[in-house]
Amino acid sequence: MQRRVAAALSLLAALTWLAATACACSSRAGGRDDAAAWDRHITLQGRRRSLLSFSGRRCGAVLPPADVLQRVEFSAAAHAAKEAARVASGGSQAPRVFNIPTFVYNVVSNDGTERGFVSDAGLKLQIAEMNKAYATAVTPDGVEGTSAARAKITWNFSLQNITRIKAGDMCDSAVEKTVKAASRKGGRGALNLYITDLSACGLLGYSTWPWELEPKAGKPNALIMDGVVIHFETLPKGTYKPFNMGRTCIHETGHWMGLYHVFQNGCSKGGDQVDDTPYQSAPTEGCPKSRDSCPQPGTDPFWNFMDYTDDKCMKGFTPLQHQRMATFWAQHRGRR
Known part of the structure; x- marks a missing residue:
């Protein structure tokens, strides 16, 4: 002993x-312009975004x-x-079960066009896809399993209600603050999910990080701003192909839970800080059959929800990604 x-x-x-x-x-950690060779950032509509996003998946997490x-x-x-x-x-x-109260807001344009509208059925379908995705656990060689069998962790996104809000463009940070201040519900462990039109800022989605909730992070109104914002056409059956199977919401919620991109730091030491996601030099575009971009053991986990592949190519998280999410939950979201 x-x-x-x-x-x-x-x-x-x-x-x-x-x-x-x-x-x-x-060097790209702060969203600065000394980013990796494949990634440069600009400011558009008041938001930092990667130039890569003009041709591929558009993640606004900085x-x-x-x-x-x-x-x-x-x-x-x-x-x-x-x-x-x-x-x-x-x-x-013992196996752990995390029940996450999920509040969904469909923010539609207030100019009379109802831009961004999604039916209740469409919004519920996205939550169903979330629960399927977070029940996955895929080994580094791409073999699928279940979270209960491999990670002993179960995530349950429990839809509480759907609220429709008419507002201006949430690409405008002032509008975003107003919408969230008037609507956000629940504590640190509640997922507030905003479905809206993000085409003006060229993003498919963005998220806050769990550690931003801590006072020492220096984020004013961190709990009010906490949440995930998703472009409405990326939901299941949306029109934004090849990103229209709901994977963007799954990806951004991964950031909300504390996961980095699998290509974080490229082939450099540390990678994405998860030991069972092999090193990957840069984001993956499209849906390759195989890819091996780093000298370290293992092929690229391009099938992972935290890469940039087409929605149809994404199929799971790894057991240690689940463990990482559980760690960040215990540190930042599982308490008042």
Whole structure:
């Protein structure tokens, strides 16, 4: 028993050291123009966006500066190691179920065109796709399983209600603040999902990050702004092919839960901070049969929900992505 506890404590030391060094990571972490060669950023309609998004998946999630990420990863590694020590000393590791109250807002244009409107059935279909996606657990070689069998984690997005709001363009940050301030419901663990027209800012979706809820993050009104915003044509049966199977909402919610893109940091040490997603040098476009862009073991996880592939090519999260989400939930969303 003492040896197992000692091993777990050693793991704590190693993980915290790795977290502190791994995030000397990305020069693109703050959304600055010293980004990777394949990625440059501009400001459009008051929002930072990747030039890559003009030709592929348009994700508006912008990472904070590297020093913030270093603190985030250090804290996450310490939490994971303490949990490992607890289990090693005889603590329970029972399957975990996370029930996430989900509030959906369909924000339609107030100019009389009803631009952005989605039927209740269409919105409910997106939530159903979310629950299917978050029940996946795919191994690094692409073999599918279930979260219960592989990660012992179950996520349940429980639709609470659907609210329709007439407003201006949510690409305008002032409009976004007004809409969210007037509508957001629930605590840290409630997903507030805004479905609207994002074509003006050229995005398919964007999300806040879980660690932004902490006072030390320095984000004013963090709880009010917390949530996920999705372009309405990306929902299942939407018109924006090849991104019209609901995967954008799944992808952005992954950020909301604490996941990076699988190509985070490219082939550099640390990658996306998840050990069972092989290193990947850059985003994937289209739907390749195979891809191997880094010298490290394993082929690119282009099938992962956190890449940029076509919706039809995305099929799962990995067990350790589920574990990472659970860690961030315990740290930032599972408490008041």
